[in-house]
Amino acid sequence: MDTEMRDPNRLTAWAHGGGCGCKIAPAVLQRLLAQVPPHLAPPELLVGTATSDDAAVYRLRDDLALVATTDFFTPVVDDPYDFGAIAATNALSDVYAMGGQPLLALALVGMPINQLPESVIGRVLEGGAAACRDAGVALAGGHSIDTVEPIYGLAVIGTVHPQRVKTNAGARPGDVLVLGKPLGVGILSAALKKGRLDTDGYQQMRRWTTLLNRAGAALGELPGVHAMTDVTGFGLAGHLLEMCRPAGLRACVDSTALPVLEVSRALLAQGIATGASGRNWASYGDAVDLSALAPDARALWQSLITDPQTSGGLLVACAPDTLAAVQEAFTAAQGQPGWVIGRLEAVAPGEPPQVRVQP
Template sequence: MMTTDTRDPNRLTAWAHGGGCGCKIAPAALQRLLAQVPPHLAPPELLVGTATSDDAAVYRLRDDLALVATTDFFTPVVDDAFDFGVIAATNALSDVYAMGGQPLLALALVGMPINQLPEAVIARVLEGGAAGCRAAGVALAGGHSIDTVEPIYGLAAIGTVHPDHVKTNAGAQPGDVLVLGKPLGVGLLSAALKKGVLDADGYAQMRRWTTLLNRAGAALGALPGVHAMTDVTGFGLAGHLLELCRAAGLVATVDRAALPVLDVSWALLRQGIATGASGRNWASYGDAVDLSALPQPEQALWQTLITDPQTSGGLLVACAPDALDAVQAAFARAQGRPGWVIGHLQAAPAGTPPSVCLR
């Protein structure tokens, strides 16, 4: 006997077990899975593959040109179908920018419960994705769709970069300054939205930052003083910063007073709102994050914040101190304000594994 799904088609988040980049497989589980995959072909033209947990693959076509290839997709992080499409597209294109590249072409990846969601709702998701690509000057040239239990949308994206401008997780150096391009707290806002406690101002903040393209990445890639770059997404600030540290054998010190945080996120934190992904993230890498310098009553709040999954989060840049002005100027040109200086990197002491310390 066929049953009718009674979930509200106007509440897309009700159709998903999680939302946005909070749906990512936890870092520890992902590492275990990838460890079982046999070594694969890595021709010399493959400049960036899986070795450094980078945001995209890079393949050299000639001495002055390389392809950047990536894919990203997820379940709804918001209820508005159009906004979901824009956010998902913006997030997927970010991986090209994070390598120092310029996105050119995208293919849509679409999974929808076709007999449960109205076609008009699905069409709005597709419209939003197209609008996100259009804002980036990217050709949305096709895609693939399947019938799924949960709504899924994202992109496979292709861009280009000069091989000398590629920025990976592995290039950071001792003494580098850390600069973050967007404030933290998006995961908290999405959790509040799903619980029905996010107000209009909170939603406006969430939409503003998740639809802001990380287009500064292309200019940052051309700066020789930028040594490494990634974007902060599902593993939270601590997780993606730890990937930078592990790839380069460094220790990061982050100044909590300098961290940009969305205003409404603090109130949500104190109400005990958090995503399930935050806990999974901490379980995966918390032993490499030092919170001991913080007052004991504050440690749980900061732990939740720095592990909060950031859907379409900001670029995280490691640059030489004398390149900081140029980095800030690139952010200001691309998104209307400079990035936030949040800390620095230093060599890990002998016998000490790479780590992140919040002070």
């Protein structure tokens, strides 16, 4: 569609995809990164690219490390203020997922300057600034360019104690899995783009995508939290695999315990899903076991566990005796304790790590 004809009140019409659903598919990203020559990392670099983590961590001194990340995407909603708030919340989450506390952010802005009214662009910036303010983060500048599609996000700097960094790689057999937000946001965003999301569905989407994952800073203080990430564009199964692979584990997920936004179930039954869900399955579906589910339930759960979550919840692997403290941290930060969705177990020698969804 010619950009001159696009409605400035429908930001999603300006983008081929939206939110974390526009991430490059995991398999494609892996092939691209394989072309980057390895480099010698200094000993101060505690977390780099090796474990597919949410942010880099660099030790400044024995009791202080820097957490650095960036995240941006095209519109996932039409309201410009909400778009800015969701994108900023999502970017800040990467620091929380490392057990850190975000301190400083720089805005990353790409807008079709001659096509969108300045008032609309200003509201995007206002929404992002509001999310930073809510998190106690200084929004100290940024960079902007003229682009075909609207893009907004943040580069974020935070801090963490070097001994309290939480990565994808520390999970252990017997760990309990806790998820901080329900699934289904990608389905809601697809429905919105098709004009089929009602007011209640939009309010649910906005509620969860603008909820800060600030529990991560408190979870970083708990020695019994062995691994942590946030569920975003690769879906629950993809991010679980990033946790299982470095530790050589299997994730056993209880389908009856998975939190799912009810409106997304109804929309899924109507055939609404994101293209990213299919790309995710093509990338890692061979490592996901749905065979224990009833045949008529497999398609449903395949769609839900691959659904790209924009500004999704924290995914925590913790020792069973730490579960109560984890739930207390979630309750203090967001008013509910999260959901226990399964456990991790060792795989037999020679077996690959996997995600197994059980009835």
